[in-house]
Amino acid sequence: MNTAPGADGLAVELRDVGYCLDKRQIVSGVSFKVAPGETLALLGRSGAGKTTTLKLINRLLETSSGEIFVEGRSQLEWDPIRLRRRIGYVIQDVGLFPHWTVEQNVAMVPRLESWPESRVRQRVREMLELVGLDVAKFAARKPSELSGGQRQRVGVARALAADPPILLMDEPFGALDPVTRAELQREFRELAARLEKAIIFVTHDLREALLIGTRIGLFAEGRLAGIYEPDEFLHSTDAEARAFVDSLGTEDGRDRSLPHVTGRGRKA
Amino acid sequence: MSLWNFLVNYRAEIFSRTLEHLLLVAAAMLAAVLVGIPLGIGLVGRQNLRRWVLGAANVIQTIPSLALFGFLIPVPFLGGIGARTATVALALYALLPILRNTYTGIAGVDPAVLESARGMGMTPAQILWDVQLPLSVAVILAGVRVAMIICIGVATIAAAIGAGGLGVFIFRGVAMVSNSVILAGAIPAALLAIGVDLVLGLVEQKLTP
Numbered sequence: 001m002n003t004a005p006g007a008d009g010l011a012v013e014l015r016d017v018g019y020c021l022d023k024r025q026i027v028s029g030v031s032f033k034v035a036p037g038e039t040l041a042l043l044g045r046s047g048a049g050k051t052t053t054l055k056l057i058n059r060l061l062e063t064s065s066g067e068i069f070v071e072g073r074s075q076l077e078w079d080p081i082r083l084r085r086r087i088g089y090v091i092q093d094v095g096l097f098p099h100w101t102v103e104q105n106v107a108m109v110p111r112l113e114s115w116p117e118s119r120v121r122q123r124v125r126e127m128l129e130l131v132g133l134d135v136a137k138f139a140a141r142k143p144s145e146l147s148g149g150q151r152q153r154v155g156v157a158r159a160l161a162a163d164p165p166i167l168l169m170d171e172p173f174g175a176l177d178p179v180t181r182a183e184l185q186r187e188f189r190e191l192a193a194r195l196e197k198a199i200i201f202v203t204h205d206l207r208e209a210l211l212i213g214t215r216i217g218l219f220a221e222g223r224l225a226g227i228y229e230p231d232e233f234l235h236s237t238d239a240e241a242r243a244f245v246d247s248l249g250t251e252d253g254r255d256r257s258l259p260h261v262t263g264r265g266r267k268a
Numbered sequence: 269m270s271l272w273n274f275l276v277n278y279r280a281e282i283f284s285r286t287l288e289h290l291l292l293v294a295a296a297m298l299a300a301v302l303v304g305i306p307l308g309i310g311l312v313g314r315q316n317l318r319r320w321v322l323g324a325a326n327v328i329q330t331i332p333s334l335a336l337f338g339f340l341i342p343v344p345f346l347g348g349i350g351a352r353t354a355t356v357a358l359a360l361y362a363l364l365p366i367l368r369n370t371y372t373g374i375a376g377v378d379p380a381v382l383e384s385a386r387g388m389g390m391t392p393a394q395i396l397w398d399v400q401l402p403l404s405v406a407v408i409l410a411g412v413r414v415a416m417i418i419c420i421g422v423a424t425i426a427a428a429i430g431a432g433g434l435g436v437f438i439f440r441g442v443a444m445v446s447n448s449v450i451l452a453g454a455i456p457a458a459l460l461a462i463g464v465d466l467v468l469g470l471v472e473q474k475l476t477p
Contacts, residue, residue, distance in 0.1 A: 058387055084389035095384030099402050109388055158388070168387075 008072060011036050011166050011198030012057060017066035019052055027052050027222045030066070036165060039192050039199040040227075041213025043206060043244065048219035050202040054168050057200065058087045071165065085109055088159030088167040088197075092174045094151050096143040102128070102154050103139040109162035127157035132187065149180035156188070160195075167199045173208070185211055206233075206244045218244070274448040275455075282437075286456050289433035292351060292426060293419045296358030300415060304363050305408065308370025309396070318371065325364040333422045336360065337429045354423070354431030361422055362415035369411025373404025406476040413468040420461045424453065434460075 010033050018028040027049040034040045042050040055061040057068060059080045068075040070083060096105050106127050110120045128135045131153040143151055152172055159167060173181045173188075189212050192199055203209050209216045210230045218225045218233070220240040228236060234245055275282065311318040331339070336357045340347045346356045377400050385395045401408075427435030437453025 060383070060387055081389050081391055084387060089384065089387035091380060091384060091387070093378075093380030095378070095380035095382075097381060097385070097399060098378070112389065112394070155384075 009035055010069070011071060012200065013069040014053070014057075015067045015069070017053070017056060017068060018064050019049075019056055019061060020064045025222060027056070028065075030224045032217055032224060032227060034166075034198045034200060036198050037196045039201055039212055039214045040217055041201045041203055041209035041215070042217045042219055043203055043209040043213075044219030044240075045204060049222040050204075050219050051170055053219070054170055054200060054202050057166075058084050058089060058168060085113060085162060086164045086166065088162075088164040090152075090155050090159045090167070090169040090172045092171040094143075094155040096151060096154055096158070098143050100142075101139065102133075102141050102143070102146070105143070105154055106157045106161050108158060109164075113162055115162075123161055124157075127161050128154075130160070130191065131157045133157070147180075148176050149184060152176065152184060156191075160197075165197060167197045169199065169201045171202055171204070174203070174205075188212060206248050210234075271448045271451055275452055278452060282434075282452055282456060285432065285434050285436055285453070286460070289420070289423055289435075289457065289460070292354055292358060292423050292431060292433050293416070295351075295355045296419055296423075297362055297412070297416060299355070299359040300362035300366050301412065303359075304366030304411075304415075305370050308367045308408075309374055309400075311367070311371045312374045322364075322368060322371070325367050328360045329364045333357070333361070333425045334428060337425065341429060349430045351426075351431045353429055354426035354433075358419045358423055358426070362419050365411040365414040365418070366408070367411075369414075370404070370408050373407030373411075374400050376407065377403045406472055409468065409472045409475060413465060413472065416464050416468060417461050420457060420464065424457050 012034045013032075015031050017030045019026050030049075030053055032040065042053065044050045052061060056063050057070070057075075059075065059078075063075075070078060070087070075083065096102075097108075100108075103124050106124045107120045110123055115123070124139065125135050128138060133150065133153055138146070138150070138154075143154070146154065152175075155172065159169075173184050176184065185208055192212065201209075201212055203212075210233070213230060215227055215229060216233050217227045218238070218241055225240050226236070226238055228241070233241055236242065236245075307321065311321060328336070337353065340353045340357055341349065343353075347353050381399060381403070382395065385399050390398070423431075423433050424435035424438055426433050427439050434453040434457045438450050441447065441450030441453065
């Protein structure tokens with residue numbers, strides 16, 4: 001692995017980071033550290049600032065205050081293009097290039113980085129196997145010939161192709177049906193445990209955060225309300241954390257009530 | 269004289285007028301494409317500029333062609349009597365469909381695709397050439413196709429300001445009250461338009477991603 005964390009061993013560090021747009025403060029005072037091998041799940045409601053924070057890390061947005069360090073170097077010392085090629089990026093809508101085959105999509109960053117062609121092909125094979133796609137069957141397909149779950153697998157393979165030490169994921173499984181989502185979540189957890197990457201994972205689903213995150217960063221109204229170990233989170237007294245835990249409870253409750261509604265409508 | 273005999277007797281002039289016609293259209297289209305496509309790309313993400321430029325192109329489109337030829341004659345450098353003025357007028361007509369379709373095509377690329385392209389470290393030039401243009405080429409080409417048909421049609425009027433082309437037969441035929449002479453210009457012009465439309469339609473189909 002070409003993981004090259006900074007002298008302090010961190011892959012990503014945010015120090016008091018803020019972002020405003022048109023004088024509106026979207027994110028403020030966010031600080032956290034992520035080391036290789038860790039998965040930080042950023043949990044929060046829609047509009048809480050999770051996605052914005054993620055985009056600040058790969059400079060799709062520029063910070064208004066505070067500092068971000070990537071592999072020990074201030075983000076501003078990085079050339080944005082170089083920085084992004086060392087950070088894998090997976091988004092909910094996947095964003096595969098529709099005019100390219102699966103093979104070309106996965107090979108994108110290695111080819112941008114002018115890897116020798118034999119190594120690129122080798123790497124594409126490895127990556128597709130890693131995400132559980134049969135190379136012979138899928139390499140030549142276009143994204144339009146894939147299911148949603150397959151597309152997101154390709155998205156993950158593409159993000160990992162150039163072996164970036166950092167992986168940013170923005171609700172990557174959010175658009176999938178529940179069965180496929182659960183499947184990909186389980187597989188991804190195993191993958192993450194093997195890869196030794198620093199992963200930052202945005203979600204609004206506590207269940208997903210608990211499953212995938214080694215730590216959970218809770219966002220509320222543009223601020224980081226706290227960082228928790230998964231067990232800690234369930235017993236937190238923070239109001240927003242409780243709100244998330246309670247939402248989990250009602251969903252469970254509804255699941256348990258299912259057997260009682262047979263023969264009648266779910267709502268009386 | 270029957271139409272057929274007329275066409276046969278005048279085949280040399282019909283051929284040279286058709287060539288003249290095509291040259292006019294080709295020159296105008298080249299200019300319109302060279303200006304329209306880069307300008308259309310430049311309009312993406314620039315609300316105000318877009319309103320002005322597309323507005324201006326729209327206004328030009330509403331000017332009757334004979335009037336536009338007339339307006340251009342006194343303009344220095346661009347105007348005067350002859351092919352140059354006609355080329356400028358045709359290029360102006362061709363501009364709107366090319367501009368509009370280029371803008372629409374590029375602006376219509378899936379934002380998720382652009383976000384992942386940027387997020388994975390493509391440079392703006394790579395995004396344009398490898399993502400935006402390939403994904404909008406069919407829409408842009410549809411604009412070029414429309415512009416081409418407009419040009420072939422309007423170019424028949426160019427004969428009125430001495431630019432030559434198949435319009436020469438049409439104006440001459442009107443003056444002579446001879447249907448054969450009118451048709452000697454109109455038929456090749458119609459065939460040209462249909463042929464070009466078919467060919468570009470096939471290319472468009474091929475390039476649709």
